[in-house]
Amino acid sequence: EDQVTQSPEALRLQEGESSSLNCSYTVSGLRGLFWYRQDPGKGPEFLFTLYSAGEEKEKERLKATLTKKESFLHITAPKPEDSATYLCAVQATSGTYKYIFGTGTRLKVLA
Amino acid sequence: KAGVTQTPRYLIKTRGQQVTLSCSPISGHRSVSWYQQTPGQGLQFLFEYFSETQRNKGNFPGRFSGRQFSNSRSEMNVSTLELGDSALYLCASRQDTDTQYFGPGTRLTVL
Numbered sequence: 001e002d003q004v005t006q007s008p009e010a011l012r013l014q015e016g017e018s019s020s021l022n023c024s025y026t027v028s029g030l031r032g033l034f035w036y037r038q039d040p041g042k043g044p045e046f047l048f049t050l051y052s053a054g055e056e057k058e059k060e061r062l063k064a065t066l067t068k069k070e071s072f073l074h075i076t077a078p079k080p081e082d083s084a085t086y087l088c089a090v091q092a093t094s095g096t097y098k099y100i101f102g103t104g105t106r107l108k109v110l111a
Numbered sequence: 112k113a114g115v116t117q118t119p120r121y122l123i124k125t126r127g128q129q130v131t132l133s134c135s136p137i138s139g140h141r142s143v144s145w146y147q148q149t150p151g152q153g154l155q156f157l158f159e160y161f162s163e164t165q166r167n168k169g170n171f172p173g174r175f176s177g178r179q180f181s182n183s184r185s186e187m188n189v190s191t192l193e194l195g196d197s198a199l200y201l202c203a204s205r206q207d208t209d210t211q212y213f214g215p216g217t218r219l220t221v222l
Binding site: 031032034036041042043044045046049087091096097098099101102103104 | 115117144153154156159166167199201203208209210211212213214215216218
């Protein structure tokens with residue numbers, strides 16, 4: 001069964017303290033892996049799409065990487081405004097193109 | 112381009128009533144997906160419509176239904192509301208099988 005697991009569930013960082021969020025996946029064939037940021041009470045905001053192992057993408061303080069079994073979202077020198085829930089999703093090559101979401105990592109960055 | 116829009120943004124209903132939520136996708140996007148998000152369950156996939164046809168379906172009871180119009184706008188209906196239906200309902204659109212973009216959501220409260 002296709003599955004996505006995110007860790008940790010919650011993370012507290014001091015401002016400037018870099019860290020990584022993990023997204024492990026099991027899927028029959030990966031079509032794409034997606035990262036989103038979600039603020040409380042709002043819709044998820046698209047961050048990155050990764051398609052193949054070894055691919056990396058960057059945006060400001062965020063960098064996403066992909067291997068054959070997992071993806072990491074690296075946050076460099078975070079600021080309080082980076083506080084949010086980060087969601088990972090995968091899309092399988094088989095048939096239906098559904099997204100399978102993880103439960104997210106709640107990130108809190110303290111000033 | 113305008114993003115995904117959802118109406119209404121907030122809704123309060125009582126048990127037993129029914130509700131209709133609306134979603135207008137990004138111009139040119141033919142796929143619309145609906146998700147339910149609750150604190151305990153995370154993002155749960157309801158269904159996806161593509162060119163007016165339901166392409167995917169999640170594991171929700173028949174009280175949850177949807178449709179898509181020829182202009183790609185979509186509606187979701189929930190009949191015989193239950194307390195447990197209180198949630199943030201999110202709509203997401205994409206051109207075909209690629210990256211999804213989410214709307215701001217409709218917050219439904221069932222009393």
